[in-house]
Amino acid sequence: xxxxxxxxxxxxxxxxxxxxxxxxxxxxxxxxxxxxxxxxxxxxxxxxxxxxxxxxxxxxxxxxxxxxxxxxxxxxxxxxxxxxxxxxxxxxxxxxxxxxxxxxxxxxxxxxxxxxxxxxxxxxxxxxxxxxxxxxxxxxxxxxxxxxxxxxxxxxxxxxxxxxxxxxxxxxxxxxxxxxxxxxxxxxxxxxxxxxxxxxxxxxxxxxxxxxxxxxxxxxxxxxxxxxxxxxxxxxxxxxxxxxxxxxxxxxxxxxxxxxxxxxxxxxxxxxxxxxxxxxxxxxxxxxxxxxxxxxxxxxxxxxxxxxxxxxxxxxxxxxxxxxxxxxxxxxxxxxxxxxxxxxxxxxxxxxxxxxxxxxxxxxxxxxxxxxxxxxxxxxxxxxxxxxxxxxxxxxxxxxxxxxxxxxxxxxxxxxxxxxxxxxxxxxxxxxxxxxxxxxxxxxxxxxxxxxxxxxxxxxxxxxxxxxxxxxxxxxxxxxxxxxxxxxxxxxxxxxxxxxxxxxxxxxxxxxxxxxxxxxxxxxxxxxxxxxxxxxxxxxxxxxxxxxxxxxxxxxxxxxxxxxxxxxxxxxxxxxxxxxxxxxxxxxxxxxxxxxxxxxxxxxxxxxxxxxxxxxxxxxxxxxxxxxxxxxxxxxxxxxxxxxxxxxxxxxxxxxxxxxxxxxxxxxxxxxxxxxxxxxxxxxxxxxxxxxxxxxxxxx
Numbered sequence: 001x002x003x004x005x006x007x008x009x010x011x012x013x014x015x016x017x018x019x020x021x022x023x024x025x026x027x028x029x030x031x032x033x034x035x036x037x038x039x040x041x042x043x044x045x046x047x048x049x050x051x052x053x054x055x056x057x058x059x060x061x062x063x064x065x066x067x068x069x070x071x072x073x074x075x076x077x078x079x080x081x082x083x084x085x086x087x088x089x090x091x092x093x094x095x096x097x098x099x100x101x102x103x104x105x106x107x108x109x110x111x112x113x114x115x116x117x118x119x120x121x122x123x124x125x126x127x128x129x130x131x132x133x134x135x136x137x138x139x140x141x142x143x144x145x146x147x148x149x150x151x152x153x154x155x156x157x158x159x160x161x162x163x164x165x166x167x168x169x170x171x172x173x174x175x176x177x178x179x180x181x182x183x184x185x186x187x188x189x190x191x192x193x194x195x196x197x198x199x200x201x202x203x204x205x206x207x208x209x210x211x212x213x214x215x216x217x218x219x220x221x222x223x224x225x226x227x228x229x230x231x232x233x234x235x236x237x238x239x240x241x242x243x244x245x246x247x248x249x250x251x252x253x254x255x256x257x258x259x260x261x262x263x264x265x266x267x268x269x270x271x272x273x274x275x276x277x278x279x280x281x282x283x284x285x286x287x288x289x290x291x292x293x294x295x296x297x298x299x300x301x302x303x304x305x306x307x308x309x310x311x312x313x314x315x316x317x318x319x320x321x322x323x324x325x326x327x328x329x330x331x332x333x334x335x336x337x338x339x340x341x342x343x344x345x346x347x348x349x350x351x352x353x354x355x356x357x358x359x360x361x362x363x364x365x366x367x368x369x370x371x372x373x374x375x376x377x378x379x380x381x382x383x384x385x386x387x388x389x390x391x392x393x394x395x396x397x398x399x400x401x402x403x404x405x406x407x408x409x410x411x412x413x414x415x416x417x418x419x420x421x422x423x424x425x426x427x428x429x430x431x432x433x434x435x436x437x438x439x440x441x442x443x444x445x446x447x448x449x450x451x452x453x454x455x456x457x458x459x460x461x462x463x464x465x466x467x468x469x470x471x472x473x474x475x476x477x478x479x480x481x482x483x484x485x486x487x488x489x490x491x492x493x494x495x496x497x498x499x500x501x502x503x504x505x506x507x508x509x510x511x512x513x514x515x516x517x518x519x520x521x522x523x524x525x526x527x528x529x530x531x532x533x534x535x536x537x538x539x540x541x542x543x544x545x546x547x548x549x550x551x552x553x554x555x556x557x558x559x560x561x562x563x564x565x566x567x568x569x570x571x572x573x574x575x576x577x578x579x580x581x582x583x584x585x586x587x588x589x590x591x592x593x594x595x596x597x598x599x600x601x602x603x604x605x606x607x608x609x610x611x612x613x614x615x616x617x618x619x620x621x622x623x624x625x626x627x628x629x630x631x632x633x634x635x636x637x638x639x640x641x642x643x644x645x646x647x648x649x650x651x652x653x654x655x656x657x658x659x660x661x662x663x664x665x666x667x668x669x670x671x672x673x674x675x676x677x678x679x680x681x682x683x684x685x686x687x688x689x690x691x692x693x694x695x696x697x698x699x700x
Contacts, residue, residue: 111177113209117218119225121201126229140281141232142168145202145223147176147247151238153189157270158236160195162277165610167421173200173226175219176247177207200226212246219250227258233281239264239320263287266320273319275411275601275609280421283414290413291390292324292406292481295383297518298397300331303338305397305550310341312401314349319406323348324393325359329382332365373498373508376520380494385484391417391431392487396478400548402595404604405434408538408546409481411601415611416536417483422613425630429471429614430528431482432536435547440624441474441525443514448624469612471534471630473622475524477517479547480535485669493527493671497647500675506647512622525622530643530674532636534619540604544595643674650676 144159146152152174163170174182182199186192202222204210210218226232237243237251248264255262263284265273276284294313298306313326326347347360363382369375383392393409395401412432416422437447482490500506509522527533540546595604602609619627621635645655654676 111209111211111215113206114211114214115206117214117221118205119202119218119222120205121203122222122225125198125200126225129229139231139233140167140169141230142170142281142284143226143230143232143235144170144172144197145235145237145251146172146174147178147219147244148238148242149178149180149185150242151240152185154238154240154242154270155236155265156185156189156191156195158265158274158277159197160191161274163196165278167278167280170197171200171226171230171232172197173202173222175202175222176244177210177215178203179208202226216246216250219247220254223251223254223260224258227260232260234261234263234284234287236263236265236284238269240267242267261285261288264320271600272317272407275407278610279411279414280419282420283418286389286414286418289387289389290410290418291387292393292409292413293383293390294324294326294393294395295329295379296326296395296397297329297379297382298331298334298338300333301335302397303335303341306338307341308400308550309395309397310345312403314347316401316403316406319410321406321410323359324406325361327361327363327382329379330362330364332367334364372519373501373523376518376523377494377498379518379520380491380523383487384491385488388484390484391481392484393481394477394479396549398549398551399435399479400550400594401434401479402544402546404595404599404601405479405546407601408434408604412536412538412611413481416614422615425614428532428534428630429483430475430486430533430535431480432538433476434479434481434538435545435549436540437472437474437476437537441513441517441521441622443516468539468606468617470537470539470618470620471614472537472620472624473525473528473532473534474620475521475528476535476537477521478549486533488669489671490524490527492669493674494523496671496675496677497523497526499677500647500649503677504649506649527671529622530636530640532633534630536614536617539606544593544599544604546595546604548594640674644676648675648677 142162144155146155156172159170159172162168174185180188182201183192186195186199202218202225204214204218204222207215207218223235235251235255237248239248252262254260261284265276269276296306296309313323316323318324342362345360347358365378369378385391391413416426416429416432439445439447497509501508509526511519511522512525513521528535595601605611614630619630619632621627641655644650645652648655
């Protein structure tokens with residue numbers, strides 16, 4: 001029998017010697033028949049093949065991405081292992097000389113090199129900041145960037161002065177094609193060893209010979225690296241003709257990609273914008289976002305004051321910003337001289353670039369209003385903030401503005417609204433006046449200035465007793481900037497106040513101010529007393545002013561009604577508010593002259609222009625009485641109870657519920673906590689819920 005056909009299992013003698021060892025045998029389960037079907041087997045193989053293919057594609061994609069990132073980082077020399085020793089940087093770095101190249105065109109002969117980028121000095125300065133990457137919330141970085149030597153010379157004094165105030169971490173990056181070393185630049189500008197800023201040489205190798213494309217790429221890579229390591233909140237560049245336009249465009253484009261705000265400083269910024277060095281990074285980061293709109297209420301049958309105001313607006317310096325939009329509220333009867341002037345008036349001025357847009361809005365009333373409240377409502381409706389950073393500057397035709405008024409307006413706005421310093425009491429601040437006050441609200445006499453003990457104790461402050469910055473519970477209708485969120489809250493208050501008068505037959509607001517003030521000032525004063533809110537009145541040098549208030553040709557606002565003023569104060573009015581002659585002869589502005597465009601804003605302010613914090617200023621009630629602090633809300637709490645019962649339509653029980661704001665609950669842009677209007681249930685929901693929560697806490 002052939003060997004292949006033998007059946008060895010039938011012979012018992014062929015057993016192995018290990019067969020007697022008792023070993024458990026693993027019993028395998030039979031494979032189900034449905035898994036052995038050809039159709040299912042093909043599907044399983046197809047699934048396995050698809051998974052392998054997908055894994056291979058992902059693997060190749062990861063390899064290519066890594067290779068791309070490594071090549072990009074390697075080309076920019078941002079890998080610290082590739083940094084050359086300090087002694088070799090001069091020969092292999094951006095100061096190295098490229099071989100000569102000529103092709104007939106002198107410009108292309110000089111800027112011809114288009115090779116890979118290498119930053120041999122930038123990583124050296126960034127290395128000490130590498131461990132801080134990722135903590136953007138704690139950063140206070142401000143980055144100055146310059147390409148030309150002239151621009152560097154213009155920015156270095158600003159950077160050094162900002163570093164001296166120690167409110168920011170100041171960095172200076174040198175880019176562009178110049179080949180002067182940083183040490184030489186410091187020595188030439190006289191700041192070697194005395195300027196406490198971080199220097200960064202962000203120029204690539206062969207910078208003087210780099211082509212435009214290579215220069216643009218070097219600025220992109222350098223700015224991206226600076227942003228990655230330093231996390232600055234804002235970048236400042238020289239926006240004048242001294243700087244390379246290609247660099248400015250590249251910085252703007254790259255900064256937009258990495259969400260870095262860029263401030264383009266105008267020419268002669270050292271002489272005119274030194275106050276910018278007092279701002280912190282939080283304020284500077286919103287430089288391009290804040291918007292100021294001017295609101296003017298023209299008097300009837302009067303043109304001289306309006307024309308004078310518009311001419312002063314036209315002559316003002318608006319830094320590098322677009323001039324503010326102007327909304328003008330015109331009466332039904334317009335003076336022919338004013339009409340003729342407005343026909344020729346162009347806004348923005350002709351001297352401003354990008355004149356293909358109009359920022360002037362005229363609102364001509366068709367008829368006279370029938371009540372003071374309607375006149376107030378019409379004026380307040382003329383502005384409403386379009387963004388959280390939109391604010392309104394209220395101007396009267398009685399005023400004439402200094403060319404530097406916009407400088408102070410933006411400086412104070414950025415400091416008191418957006419700064420990370422001095423936030424205590426900020427919720428009580430409604431805005432600020434552009435001119436110190438000189439009379440009380442009822443025009444009872446000259447305003448008595450207060451000496452601020454904190455002023456003399458501050459570093460580098462004037463030692464003389466001066467009328468300081470102060471917080472006063474007094475609205476200003478001549479020249480004052482009101483924050484957008486507070487003006488929106490005023491809108492809400494007026495809407496509910498007028499609705500309560502109409503539906504609940506509640507009385508209108510009692511006139512407290514002199515009749516030389518428009519009626520809406522009394523409505524705003526009522527809100528000031530209920531919250532309580534305050535307006536900041538600045539202290540300026542006695543020799544100069546930002547605003548001149550003229551009363552020799554002023555006309556009283558279009559006021560309907562004959563209610564007489566009543567001031568709850570220890571002093572009684574010595575001026576008859578209904579006497580037109582006393583109003584025309586009174587002078588509200590202190591002695592002094594308007595500041596010219598050649599003067600410095602810092603020279604007008606005490607303490608070298610360093611604006612004081614709110615909690616260091618005197619606090620005055622509406623009648624001129626000094627209060628202990630901004631947290632003194634005892635009078636406001638009692639007024640709220642009376643107002644909710646007598647005006648807001650609340651019952652005695654609801655009126656005595658503690659104010660939600662006093663309990664720490666903030667109702668953004670809403671005054672629902674002051675009213676109990678049944679027809680306003682939807683808008684009142686937030687206020688009622690907050691009131692119920694406070695009531696429950698009080699009961700428990």
